[in-house]
Amino acid sequence: MARPGTAEHPLRVAIVGAGPTGYYAAEALFKNERGVVVEVDVYDRLPTPYGLVRAGVAPDHQKIKSVTASFDKVAANPRFRFFGGVEFGKDVTPADLRACYHQILYCTGAQTDRRMGIPGEDLEGSHPATEFVAWYNGHPDYRDCTFDLSVERVAVVGVGNVAIDVARILCRTPEELAATDIADHALEALRKSRVREVHLLGRRGPAQAAFTNPEIKEIGELTDADVVVRPEEVELDPLSRAALEQSQDRATLKKVEILQGYAARTPAGKSRRLVARFLVSPVELIGDASGRVAAMRLVRNELYATATGALQPRATTQFEALPVGLVFRSVGYRGVPLPGVPFNESWGVILNDKGRILDPDSKRPVAGEYAAGWIKRGPTGVIGTNKPDAVETVLSMLEDLAQGAILTPPHPEMAAAEALVRQRQPNYVSYADWRRLDALEVARGRAGGRPRVKFTRVEEMLAALSRGSETT
Numbered sequence: 001m002a003r004p005g006t007a008e009h010p011l012r013v014a015i016v017g018a019g020p021t022g023y024y025a026a027e028a029l030f031k032n033e034r035g036v037v038v039e040v041d042v043y044d045r046l047p048t049p050y051g052l053v054r055a056g057v058a059p060d061h062q063k064i065k066s067v068t069a070s071f072d073k074v075a076a077n078p079r080f081r082f083f084g085g086v087e088f089g090k091d092v093t094p095a096d097l098r099a100c101y102h103q104i105l106y107c108t109g110a111q112t113d114r115r116m117g118i119p120g121e122d123l124e125g126s127h128p129a130t131e132f133v134a135w136y137n138g139h140p141d142y143r144d145c146t147f148d149l150s151v152e153r154v155a156v157v158g159v160g161n162v163a164i165d166v167a168r169i170l171c172r173t174p175e176e177l178a179a180t181d182i183a184d185h186a187l188e189a190l191r192k193s194r195v196r197e198v199h200l201l202g203r204r205g206p207a208q209a210a211f212t213n214p215e216i217k218e219i220g221e222l223t224d225a226d227v228v229v230r231p232e233e234v235e236l237d238p239l240s241r242a243a244l245e246q247s248q249d250r251a252t253l254k255k256v257e258i259l260q261g262y263a264a265r266t267p268a269g270k271s272r273r274l275v276a277r278f279l280v281s282p283v284e285l286i287g288d289a290s291g292r293v294a295a296m297r298l299v300r301n302e303l304y305a306t307a308t309g310a311l312q313p314r315a316t317t318q319f320e321a322l323p324v325g326l327v328f329r330s331v332g333y334r335g336v337p338l339p340g341v342p343f344n345e346s347w348g349v350i351l352n353d354k355g356r357i358l359d360p361d362s363k364r365p366v367a368g369e370y371a372a373g374w375i376k377r378g379p380t381g382v383i384g385t386n387k388p389d390a391v392e393t394v395l396s397m398l399e400d401l402a403q404g405a406i407l408t409p410p411h412p413e414m415a416a417a418e419a420l421v422r423q424r425q426p427n428y429v430s431y432a433d434w435r436r437l438d439a440l441e442v443a444r445g446r447a448g449g450r451p452r453v454k455f456t457r458v459e460e461m462l463a464a465l466s467r468g469s470e471t472t
């Protein structure tokens with residue numbers, strides 16, 4: 001048969017994962033300059049699209065979420081279909097997709113968290129920040145998580161943007177939160193929160209902090225929380241000073257300046273304190289008699305230069321105890337292996353070269369299979385970083401098509417894939433269904449002046465679409 005990519009025989013692509021990368025890839029496929037006609041089916045295990053834009057971006061960052069308008073434009077293409085609530089590896093297998101598509105693109109992100117690897121990490125009251133984030137954003141899998149917000153002091157380990165999000169949400173007033181699309185269950189729990197002090201713990205110095213400047217600025221402007229920084233912890237050590245003098249990196253210079261500005265502030269006596277610490281690492285979580293976290297043992301670090309010149313933390317012999325009732329580890333996300341897809345365990349990504357999935361033994365590309373986004377490069381960058389990343393993979397896909405290096409599915413018709421999905425997951429959610437859910441959520445929010453009130457259970461979503469509740 002002739003090479004696919006024409007109106008009569010379109011190139012059929014399955015994208016697994018409806019997060020930003022999935023949309024950016026679909027957009028790049030539709031807009032390709034080679035005139036290849038492409039049909040895209042996007043699968044997601046959740047009935048709702050947008051990945052971390054819905055389940056990760058903080059509810060008080062609505063502006064960032066407006067990126068979904070451009071995703072909806074992509075989805076409006078008649079050659080785009082959404083199969084929501086269809087889990088890869090459970091409802092559809094790699095073999096199913098290979099039977100229906102010329103190319104398969106995995107954009108599943110990084111669905112779990114990294115661990116700190118210290119004693120006491122699993123005590124009650126110690127949680128991955130990713131779970132807290134998914135909970136307050138109404139992700140159905142985390143709907144029933146509980147966090148003891150009756151405690152007064154909380155530690156957030158790590159100083160990336162996720163750590164900042166978690167600390168900021170804990171420090172917002174109920175009135176501020178009530179104006180967002182935070183999940184109702186989280187709003188209710190946070191209304192009753194007795195948390196008064198949130199400690200952000202950075203293992204390196206201010207110049208190495210992973211958060212970005214708008215995010216660190218924002219925590220200095222909180223309505224009812226003072227930001228507290230120890231002057232001695234944001235003074236540059238000689239190595240950082242030398243590195244900065246050489247690089248003249250303006251963003252980092254500004255970051256250090258913002259933090260030093262906080263250190264010079266006198267607390268205004270607001271009802272909460274957000275304490276940002278640097279050059280400290282937790283070495284142990286200490287439990288009380290009932291096995292709940294009660295304190296954290298911290299060691300002071302100093303920086304040293306590695307052979308590559310990177311400044312890394314090294315423990316000193318100075319320790320301190322920080323009494324805390326709740327700990328969120330926010331030390332990065334991590335990719336999860338997909339059934340039948342080669343995975344690099346140590347990096348937590350799919351083994352790939354420019355998005356082409358590689359056979360782990362031969363290190364040669366596996367025909368027709370690709371990766372993009374966090375599952376391709378790891379959990380770095382902002383939402384928009386995934387656009388060039390997806391474009392790179394799509395270029396590989398189009399090059400391979402031109403070389404004839406694609407799958408040869410026995411059933412490449414649109415109807416065949418749909419029939420398969422209908423058979424395996426009769427309750428799948430189409431894009432039209434999602435738009436109905438979207439409109440309902442927005443309508444639910446209108447009365448309370450909120451952007452939306454999310455459905456947080458799959459059954460609720462299906463009931464709203466007048467469907468049965470069998471999802472398996």
Ligand code: NAP
Binds near residue numbers: 115202203330
């Ligand atoms: P991240 O930016 O990689 O930050 C991870 C933090 O954890 C770093 O401070 C890191 O310190 C620290 N860390 C790692 N291992 C540690 C350990 N064993 N002990 C103590 N600290 C440790 O990751 P993230 O915060 O999860 O964010 C993921 C990505 O999403 C980032 O690119 C982020 O910018 C993005 N994001 C953006 C926004 C936004 O734009 N508003 C919001 C949320 C997330 P070291 O640097 O020393 O390794």
